[in-house]
Amino acid sequence: MITAGVDVGAATAKTVIVSDGVVRSHAIMPTGDSVVRAAKEVTEAALELAGLSMTDLGFVISTGYGRKGVAFANRAASEIICHAKGVNLLIPAARTVIDIGGQDSKVIGVREDGTVSDFVMNDKCAAGTGRFLEVMAGVLGLVIGEMGPISLTSNEPCTISSTCTIFAETEMVSLRADGRTREDLVAGIHKAVASRVAVMGRTVGYGEQVVFTGGVAKNEGVKKALEAGIGLTIMVPDEPQIIGALGAALLAEAELGAVAQAGS
Amino acid sequence: MYTELFKLCGFEADEIQKERSRIDRAFGILGIGEEDIKRGETRLKRYLDVELLGLRRFLAIWMRELVNLVLAKEEHEKVVYSDFPMELRPLMSMMLSTDERKVYFATPGTIINMTMGQIFDKLAPFQEAGEENGLPAGSAHCALYQTRLGAMVTGAIPFPDLSLIASYHCDQPSEAEQLLHEVYGVPVAYLDSCADPNWGDWPEFNDYRVRYAGSQARKMFGMCEEILGCKLTEEAIRATNRANAIYRLKFQELVELIGHADPQPISQASLAHAFFLNSMPTRDVEGKQEALEILFEEVKQRVEEGKGIVEKGAPGVFITATISVDPGIVRMIEETGLAVRIQIPFWLSHWVVRKHPYTEWPDMIGVGPCLDVPHSCEAHVAINVENCRHFNVDGAIDFYPYSCREWVPTVMMTKKTIERDLGIPVLVLEGDAYDTRNYNAGQLRTRVETFAELLRAAKAAKAS
Numbered sequence: 001m002i003t004a005g006v007d008v009g010a011a012t013a014k015t016v017i018v019s020d021g022v023v024r025s026h027a028i029m030p031t032g033d034s035v036v037r038a039a040k041e042v043t044e045a046a047l048e049l050a051g052l053s054m055t056d057l058g059f060v061i062s063t064g065y066g067r068k069g070v071a072f073a074n075r076a077a078s079e080i081i082c083h084a085k086g087v088n089l090l091i092p093a094a095r096t097v098i099d100i101g102g103q104d105s106k107v108i109g110v111r112e113d114g115t116v117s118d119f120v121m122n123d124k125c126a127a128g129t130g131r132f133l134e135v136m137a138g139v140l141g142l143v144i145g146e147m148g149p150i151s152l153t154s155n156e157p158c159t160i161s162s163t164c165t166i167f168a169e170t171e172m173v174s175l176r177a178d179g180r181t182r183e184d185l186v187a188g189i190h191k192a193v194a195s196r197v198a199v200m201g202r203t204v205g206y207g208e209q210v211v212f213t214g215g216v217a218k219n220e221g222v223k224k225a226l227e228a229g230i231g232l233t234i235m236v237p238d239e240p241q242i243i244g245a246l247g248a249a250l251l252a253e254a255e256l257g258a259v260a261q262a263g264s
Numbered sequence: 265m266y267t268e269l270f271k272l273c274g275f276e277a278d279e280i281q282k283e284r285s286r287i288d289r290a291f292g293i294l295g296i297g298e299e300d301i302k303r304g305e306t307r308l309k310r311y312l313d314v315e316l317l318g319l320r321r322f323l324a325i326w327m328r329e330l331v332n333l334v335l336a337k338e339e340h341e342k343v344v345y346s347d348f349p350m351e352l353r354p355l356m357s358m359m360l361s362t363d364e365r366k367v368y369f370a371t372p373g374t375i376i377n378m379t380m381g382q383i384f385d386k387l388a389p390f391q392e393a394g395e396e397n398g399l400p401a402g403s404a405h406c407a408l409y410q411t412r413l414g415a416m417v418t419g420a421i422p423f424p425d426l427s428l429i430a431s432y433h434c435d436q437p438s439e440a441e442q443l444l445h446e447v448y449g450v451p452v453a454y455l456d457s458c459a460d461p462n463w464g465d466w467p468e469f470n471d472y473r474v475r476y477a478g479s480q481a482r483k484m485f486g487m488c489e490e491i492l493g494c495k496l497t498e499e500a501i502r503a504t505n506r507a508n509a510i511y512r513l514k515f516q517e518l519v520e521l522i523g524h525a526d527p528q529p530i531s532q533a534s535l536a537h538a539f540f541l542n543s544m545p546t547r548d549v550e551g552k553q554e555a556l557e558i559l560f561e562e563v564k565q566r567v568e569e570g571k572g573i574v575e576k577g578a579p580g581v582f583i584t585a586t587i588s589v590d591p592g593i594v595r596m597i598e599e600t601g602l603a604v605r606i607q608i609p610f611w612l613s614h615w616v617v618r619k620h621p622y623t624e625w626p627d628m629i630g631v632g633p634c635l636d637v638p639h640s641c642e643a644h645v646a647i648n649v650e651n652c653r654h655f656n657v658d659g660a661i662d663f664y665p666y667s668c669r670e671w672v673p674t675v676m677m678t679k680k681t682i683e684r685d686l687g688i689p690v691l692v693l694e695g696d697a698y699d700t701r702n703y704n705a706g707q708l709r710t711r712v713e714t715f716a717e718l719l720r721a722a723k724a725a726k727a728s
Contacts, residue, residue: 065710077712077713078710078711078713078714078717078719080710080711080714081714081717115718115721116714116717116718119711119714121710121711133653143651203692
């Protein structure tokens with residue numbers, strides 16, 4: 001029983017291939033200008049790694065912003081449901097998921113069985129998302145991957161009071177002119193992102209274990225700032241970007257199993 | 265070019281022919297072209313239950329009023345405007361006291377929203393013009409008033425000879441109308457109220473507040489009589505009371521029928537077309553009532569036949585607002601498999617329909633805001649909770665309209681109270697009831713789909 005979860009996000013497309021509850025392979029690539037092409041290519045890449053082809057797939061669930069554009073998917077599911085399911089497989093004790101992607105952020109309450117108890121989502125404002133980090137990295141002339149390690153060496157993170165990406169950019173330019181170090185500036189940026197997300201999630205509440213997913217979870221500096229913001233330790237899965245796709249593949253497996261059971 | 269569109273809106277071929285020159289002229293002024301008409305046809309079929317004659321009759325009234333509004337100055341001596349939150353009774357009683365051929369009454373913002381917004385998705389040019397002419401963007405102005413100002417300054421609709429405006433919900437109507445008066449010289453009559461009860465006062469209302477609003481209504485009627493050269497008549501008041509009560513009670517019956525039916529028989533987006541005529545002073549009183557009676561019978565038949573637009577047994581939700589400019593949001597919610605049982609303020613709670621001691625017409629007008637949502641934040645929350653309770657919903661969608669001064673303060677209070685008192689989940693959904701430029705159904709879909717899955721799972725667990 002082979003299933004796939006295809007997560008077409010704003011920045012990247014991810015596919016996870018699952019067989020009997022075990023991850024066989026995964027692939028990640030930029031979404032680019034075509035959801036349809038990205039979904040197809042990333043799935044073919046994941047299948048190739050597993051030594052499989054499209055015809056081997058028993059059921060496919062798509063998720064992410066581009067979920068409706070995945071023609072070969074049997075159905076679409078929201079990424080919130082998928083993130084909860086994916087995290088539940090890897091870290092069954094998880095009760096809260098913080099997901100920060102390229103263009104949105106979410107805080108999700110998770111039950112013991114991997115279903116969602118509550119959630120809150122920001123997709124209106126770039127502040128509190130990966131896009132905010134990209135803009136700030138551009139201003140400082142950094143590559144996004146450099147930001148985490150740099151911020152960890154800061155002794156006195158700046159305070160960026162603006163909650164809007166555009167105003168925060170102006171504020172950071174002023175702080176730079178005041179002679180603040182690059183380390184303090186980057187750590188301040190991380191603190192600003194973390195603060196927005198931490199406050200947003202209060203309506204859901206933070207229950208241990210807290211797990212951090214999405215592309216931004218690869219940034220150690222944001223993780224550290226989030227831990228300070230919510231006062232709890234945060235775990236990050238080995239590959240935080242594929243959790244939505246993993247959850248979709250697991251949901252597909254459950255659905256395929258249910259169909260098979262009904263058939264027999 | 266627009267024959268199919270008007271047929272979808274309930275026009276007969278002979279009426280289209282008869283009205284062609286007026287429609288051509290109005291569409292020309294509004295800049296409605298072939299592309300807009302095709303979009304309108306698509307949206308009508310996509311979002312509304314146009315197969316129902318009752319709904320088509322309502323659409324016909326809205327389209328006629330759009331044409332009447334655009335040509336109002338050419339065809340009448342005086343034009344009188346109002347808009348939300350002014351209720352229908354003062355407008356209707358004054359309108360029925362005037363000569364139909366001489367005076368045109370309308371709520372232009374509502375007409376434009378229900379036609380240029382709902383049908384043509386073409387509000388942005390008006391809103392941008394409103395922003396450029398005194399109600400700037402980024403200042404949290406109400407888009408309803410940006411739209412109507414924009415429509416006036418672009419020449420799409422005429423400036424009125426008198427504006428009647430109520431400010432008991434928030435400051436925006438009076439702020440916008442002050443601008444209309446100061447800059448464009450339009451006389452404005454205000455129906456004010458003092459919305460400052462103590463927490464704990466609800467559901468009681470105080471006599472002072474009613475009489476204050478009543479005194480404002482007296483001044484408003486006086487100004488109408490002076491500018492329009494007419495007298496508010498007892499006959500018009502009686503006709504207003506009768507027509508308003510008959511329509512509102514039938515609408516309440518329809519709301520109850522839809523809200524308790526499983527499966528949900530028609531879209532709440534369609535029902536909105538009947539609801540908004542509750543506050544629009546059309547002279548087609550009989551046509552409006554007939555449309556409602558037809559729609560009621562059609563819905564009843566659907567309920568008896570078990571026909572619906574969502575699956576039977578779908579989780580039911582309450583929405584804390586009505587989005588008048590975009591039927592796509594409500595349809596999206598229904599398409600995720602949720603039955604929208606009720607939207608505020610469609611249903612009249614027992615508090616709203618209770619008896620009061622006032623007998624003079626202006627005081628009776630003054631009672632309105634004291635009984636309903638504008639009583640206080642406390643009333644707003646209590647009425648939201650009562651809607652959930654009465655329609656036994658599985659969850660609520662708490663609409664968070666960014667620029668709405670009245671709605672925003674109660675959003676989180678409503679969420680907390682419903683979750684605490686009724687034990688059902690509440691999804692907060694951001695948007696703007698009068699402006700679709702900052703959000704769309706696609707963007708909100710992820711949250712609603714997730715919420716729908718949560719409600720389905722909870723309902724299944726409860727059943728087992």
